[in-house]
Each structure stands twice: as C-alpha cells, then as structure tokens.
Amino acid sequence: MGFNWGFIVKFLPNYAAAVALTVKLAVLGVSLSAVVGAVCGLVLYFKVKVVRTIVRGYIELSRNTPLVIQLFFLYYGIPKLGLKLSGEACAIIGLAFLGGGYMAEAFRGGLESVSEAQLESGLSVGLNAWQMTRFVILPQALSVAAPALGANCVFLIKETSVVSVIAIQDVMSLTKELIGMYYNTYETLAILVLCYSLILIPVSLAFSLIERRLRHAEFGD
Amino acid sequence: MGILARGDDSVEILKIKGLKKTYGGKTVINGVDLTISRGEVAVVLGPSGCGKTTLLKCVNGLESHQGGVILFNGQPLGEGGLKWTLARQKIGMVFQSYDLFPHMTVLSNVMLGPLRAQKRAKDEVYAQALELLDRVGLSDRRDDYPRQLSGGQKQRIAIVRALCMNPELMLFDEVTASLDPEMVREVLDVMMGLAKRGMTMLIVTHEMEFAKAAADRIIFMDEGVIAEESEAGDFFKSPRTERAKRFLNTFYFD
C-alpha cells in the first residue's frame, strides 16, 4: 500500500481551484468582517444611541452561535422568505456575520485602551472630533487591537473550512468527494493538511511577527 | 518679579465669574471669581483636592462647568460662545503626565495642532517648531519618539507643543509633579523664560520657590473656593488667612 503520487498529480488542478476559492472566500470574508467590526466598534465606542443596542445584540448573536448554523440558516432558511443568495455569497456573508462580532470586540478594546489623558491632550491642541479620531484615537487603538485582529483573521480563515456545508466546491468538499470516489484516503487527507498549512502557516507567522514588532515598539511613557 | 515689564496690565484676558463645578452631587468648585490680565503670571496654590486642577480644565473646556461664565478676551467660552475647538487654539495647556502622542515623533507632536486644527502652512509651522524646540534645547531630538525621551525632555516638548499654537494664555497643571527631582529645574527654567517674555500664564504647582520667583499673584484655593488672593511677596511673608498659614506650614520643617 504505497503512497500514490500519480493520484496527487492528477488532481492537483482541482486542488488548486479549490484552494483559490477558499482563499477568495477568506479574503472577502475577513475584509468584510473587518469593515463590519470597525463600524460596530466605533458605534460602541462613541455610544451612538439606539444603534448601540442593535450592535450589542448583533455581537452577542454572532458570537454565541456556530458558523455552521449561521450558514444553514442563510443558505436554506432565508431563501424561503424570497431572498435567494448564491453559495459563495452566503459563505462570505456568513463569515462576515460571524467575524464582524469578533472584530467589533477587538476594535472596541483597542479604542477603549486610548487613555483619557491622550484625549485631553488631543483636545487641548484644538482638534475637532474627526481630527481626534483620525490622528489621536485610531492610530493608538489599532496598534493595541492588532494582535486580537490578527488572531481573528486566523480564526476566520480556519472557519472557512466549514463552508462546504452549503454546496461550495472548496478543499473540504473536494476531499470528501475524492475519498468517496477513489478511496485514496491517505493521499487525499495529506493534501488537505498541506493546503491548509500553505494558507495558514504564512498568515500566522506574519501576524506573530507584527505582534512582536508592535510589542517591541511599545508605547507608554 | 514686579520689575519686569509685562505689557498692558489693564487688559483682562481671562475673566471667570461665579464658576461652579459638580461631580455627581459633589461640589468641586463652588463659585470662583478670577481675573487674569494680559502678561500676568498667576500661580494657583492649595492642598490636593481643592479644585485647582479642575479649575484649569474648566478654562480649557476639558471639564464642563455647571454654573458661572468664563470670558476670554471678553467673549464667553463654550456653549453659545466661542467654540471650544477655537478657544483651545488660543489657550495652551500642559499636563502633569506630559501626554505626548506616543505614536508620533517629537516634531509631529508639535506640528499636529498648528497643521490640523489651525490649518497653517507647513513650512511656516516647521520653522516655528524648530525655533521653539531650539529654545528649549531639544531641536536635535525632533525625530525621536516620546518613549526615547526623559520625563523632563517630554515635558519641555509638551510645552513647545502648546506654544506652537501661538496661544495668548498658557495653563500649566502641576507640570513638574511627575518628574524626578533632577529634571524639575529644566522645566521650570523654560517656564521662567516664558514669564520673562511676557506670556500670560495660569500655573498650578507645588513648587513654592518657583511660585515665589515667578508669580505676580498667588491665588490660594481651598475646598472649591478662592480663599486668598494676594501679591506673591505678601502671600509668602504674611498670609492673611488661617488656612493659608496652615498650608504654607506643611512645606517647612521648623
């Protein structure tokens, strides 16, 4: 029972396509969750009335339900109300729904870490609200939030493995399909691990590097 | 310091009338009246918790007040009057813990207000920033980050940051209180230099010798009110109130 290299070579193009799809979903999902998270984080930080309550509810919903269920509901449940979405759209929306909640908490944490003294300092040189946000609050908040944001990115990329539940031809569903058809289980699983390692190892290394650099350049007096 | 010319003493730059400040039921400032003339150096003394820091923050709109008015050059500040963002461009403030922006170089710290809030031309601001940094002996540190500087250096930069806005009035809130003893002098020297140049200053401090040397007038606060107001020389020689006597006694061991 040797390792069937021919099998691997034969299906390499399929894997390339599947990985490309996973990467695409991850990039779009992570970007969209960062946007959702940033907006929600700002709403919480600036205590925008009413909207804040909605955002809080959303964050709790997204953080306290599994992505699998969110995807099932989006893909199979929502269309019954007349809104039909493609599998890819569902996957991206699902990732953004889930990730937005986590990103919002990371952004909020960063924003709230900016000290009262820094705010007074910024105000004392005559900055208005927008200038305060742009030049004083955001730069400091982002560097504090960076490790958490990075961890969320890795977490979300890993979560993309779940999207195969809604009929998406990603690495997971390709794996399942090939195992079912050819029984080259070991080869298939080896490529599966390889695919995710190729995507995730560079990303996690990059983030731990950024984190180390930020810690090295730590602010404070 | 009465020998120094201070410009037109008759012009009132700051006039505070009946100022009241409460924090959730607790009265911190209870009816303060105070007038500062152009070119005057007024030092506010008083035990901790007497409301002197809050007074400064009210003047700069960093704390809201619940009663009374603050007039700057005859114009009321805050709601219905001169907008705080504009007022703060004319009233500089230096804090106890320096509070430089940690993510910016010295030069960016100094130039942020003039460039963004005042929207002045970059070349002009740059030249002024360098000149001011040079005056406090720190122009060679212009590209450093705050974390690379000592406390005394940071505080001198913070003063320059406020000065670069060309303020008409400077507020100093216990600016030497967080410094190691050997760094206090370098900061006080800068402030003394400002006084000599005729800058109008309202200073909260615990440095008695500095107060004696720099102040035209001492404002003694206790429990949210001005308990005594007198010429600097008179205050230290012969304080009128019992409270002031007790306060001054805590600084001497005899």
Added chain:
Amino acid sequence: MPNSGIDALLSVNNLTRLGQGLAVTLKLSIISIAISLALGLIYGIAMTTKNKLLYGLLKLYLEAFRVIPLLVWLFLLFFGGARAFGADTDGFTASVIVFSMWGTVEMGDIIRGAVQSIPACQRLSAEALGMTKARIYRHVIIPQAVRRFTPAAINLVTRMIKTSSLAVFVGVTEILRVGKQIIEFNMMKNPMASFWIYAFIFVVYFIICYPVSRLSKRLEAKWEY
C-alpha cells in the same frame, strides 16, 4: 395568515426528535469538556516544564491545533481512521476524540497562562511574611490563578459547545442532522420548514451559549484588578 409552515416545527413528534438531537449535541460537548479539563490540567502544568524537548513537543501539538482547522482534524481522524481500521468509524467517537484533543490544548494554555501570570513578587512577599510553601500555594498562588483561569475556561466551554456542531460533518445525529431529516421529510407538504427549523436551531444554540459567555464576562469584570 396563510400557512407559515411553523406547524412543521410545533408538532410534538418533531420537537421530541429535535430534543433528542440536542441531547446528543450536549452529550458530545459535555464529554469533550470533561476530558479537556482533566487532560488540560496535566498538559498545562507540563507546559511549565523546563525540559526543552518536552516543551518543544507540547508546543508543536499546540501549534498544530492552532494552525490546522478543527474540521480538517475531524476528517483526518474520521476518514483516516476508517481507512486504517477498515471498520465503520463511529462519528461520535471521532468527534469526542478530536474535540478533546483540541480542548486539552486550549484548556492547557489557559492553565499555563493562569499559573505564569502570577508575578514573582507575590510569591516573594508571601515568603517575606514567613508563609510556608504549602500555605503560599493555598492562600496566594491558587486563589489568584483560579480567578484568571475560570473566566477563560468558561469562555472555552461556549466555544466547545459551538464547535460540537461540526459533528454533523461526520454523520452524528445531533440537533442539526435531526433538523435536516425533519426538513427532508416535510419537503413536499411544507416548503417553509427549513426556515423555521434552522431558525429554531440557531436560537437554541444562542440560548445555551449566551448565558455561559455572559457568566464568563461577568466573572472577568468582577475579578479584574
């Protein structure tokens, strides 16, 4: 209102079946959490070792779970196991094993963090008071470590409950699979079933996880110093 389809959900029979599915979900979660807690304690203490080789191996194990998605691990064990042992691998067992392996790593990391977070000066000042080693642990180290450990551990519990939903991939008849079966059965006569059933399952997960994560946050805020 025309047939909203909610009756697909409200039949006693269906609710009973969903309840049984939920019981499987909870059983899976609770077993995995219990194993993770026990093994995580050992793993976490082992992580404080000064032996570089042991530390390296434990760290590799940690990183493997931090990098490779859990679902991939589940596939490895489920399909790889089926291939290796020929027999039908039981999805439930595979899930318990994978969730526990992962939970052990996470729990262990929390324990390591809690133990190491206690500053050396705490131990020193206790020694300076003349306390014995046992008393230092009993009165100084452990109470502080527990305060750091508990909120994070409770938070991990919600993560593990949510993660149990992955078992649907390997054929475990947990709540989601039961939901799918009910929907398929009602496909013709009740097209709205998928909306209500999945909404119901969504709400069920929320009702279980929300109070737990709320508790974690409460404790964290309470013990912050």
